[in-house]
Amino acid sequence: MKSPLKTVKDKFGDKAKLVTEVEKFAKNEDLWVSRLNEDKGLAHVSNAKLLKLHVTFTAVQEKFGTRAKLIDAICEIEKRVKDEGYKKRLGAYPVPRLWDLYNSVNKRAAASKKAPAKKPVTKKT
Numbered sequence: 001m002k003s004p005l006k007t008v009k010d011k012f013g014d015k016a017k018l019v020t021e022v023e024k025f026a027k028n029e030d031l032w033v034s035r036l037n038e039d040k041g042l043a044h045v046s047n048a049k050l051l052k053l054h055v056t057f058t059a060v061q062e063k064f065g066t067r068a069k070l071i072d073a074i075c076e077i078e079k080r081v082k083d084e085g086y087k088k089r090l091g092a093y094p095v096p097r098l099w100d101l102y103n104s105v106n107k108r109a110a111a112s113k114k115a116p117a118k119k120p121v122t123k124k125t
Contacts, residue, residue: 004047018050019043025057056096067091070098077105 002010012018019042026042042050064070071090075081090098 004051007051008047015043015047015050018047018054019045022050022053022057025053025061053096056099060095060099067095067098070095070102074098074102074105077102077109 008015008018012021022042045053060067060070064073071087072081074090075083075087080086090101093101
C-alpha cells in the first residue's frame, strides 16, 4: 500500500496541486459546508485527509451534483421524503458525513431486499 505522500506525488505532482483541486470544491456552494479555519486553510490539512476529501467530493459530484440531491437520495432510501426536520438536520452535515451515511443506508437497504422472509417459529409440544 502506498503512503499518502506517494499517492499525492503520483496523482497530482505535489500537495499544492491537490489543495487547488480540493479548493475547487470549496468554491462550489452546492457541495461545500464551510467548516474550515480561515487562518490555516487547506494547506495545513494532512495528505491523507485531502485525498479522502478529493475522492469523496468527486464521487458525490459525479453521482448527485449537489448536496441537496444527496440529501434527497438519503431521505428516499430511508422512506422519509416528507420529513422536513430530518432534511434540515441532514443539511447541517458536511458532504463526507452525508456520503458515508448514504453508503451505509444504501447497503442496509440492499441487504434487507436480499434477506429472505423469516418463517414464524412454531413450538413443538
